[in-house]
Amino acid sequence: MKNIITTILSLTLFVSCNVEKKSDKVLQKVDTEISSNTISDMSIYNLPSTWTTQNNQDIELKELQGDILVMVMIYTTCKAACPRLVADMRNIESQIPVKDKEKVKLILVSIDPETDTPERLKNFAQENNMDNEQWVFLRGTKEATREFAAVLAVNYKKISPMDFSHSNIISVFDTNGVLKHQQEGLGVNNKETVETILELAKKS
Numbered sequence: 553m554k555n556i557i558t559t560i561l562s563l564t565l566f567v568s569c570n571v572e573k574k575s576d577k578v579l580q581k582v583d584t585e586i587s588s589n590t591i592s593d594m595s596i597y598n599l600p601s602t603w604t605t606q607n608n609q610d611i612e613l614k615e616l617q618g619d620i621l622v623m624v625m626i627y628t629t630c631k632a633a634c635p636r637l638v639a640d641m642r643n644i645e646s647q648i649p650v651k652d653k654e655k656v657k658l659i660l661v662s663i664d665p666e667t668d669t670p671e672r673l674k675n676f677a678q679e680n681n682m683d684n685e686q687w688v689f690l691r692g693t694k695e696a697t698r699e700f701a702a703v704l705a706v707n708y709k710k711i712s713p714m715d716f717s718h719s720n721i722i723s724v725f726d727t728n729g730v731l732k733h734q735q736e737g738l739g740v741n742n743k744e745t746v747e748t749i750l751e752l753a754k755k756s
Contacts (some may be wrong), residue, residue: 601696
């Protein structure tokens, strides 16, 4: 009987040790996951501004964390560069495999928040067949827009009541909001941009 009790106690201690080791591994995994999701000083998710979407929903940029972001700044009344930038964004989207599309958000930020109301952005999205969850249109205050443009190195200036001159830059951010790639120009070869998106998709 004494031997049986000793054996049971030994087995109990063995099981307890194993449970502790497994718990340690689980905790290490959780710590690793938290570490991988940490927002760095270089992340756009540090910006405190609030934005309104084409669906009239208020969001902060950090709510987009977890997605690869492809961003461009436009305004809906633009008749020159912006339609070509929109075409470039659609061309990039068309090269993303279906299996990776759910990991990517294509963001169009208005540089003319006074004109580009949520209703106007919604109409623009529908007219350009960009009215689904993958496409997000944002408008903010003048101050937030200017601050965000500075982060993207986008310069813009109002040159008439309805027109702006502006940089033509498409930016790619990783899932933690860190800038990974930019392409500048209209109708340029977007091979590197697409490759950057696909590489980030593999890691997410």
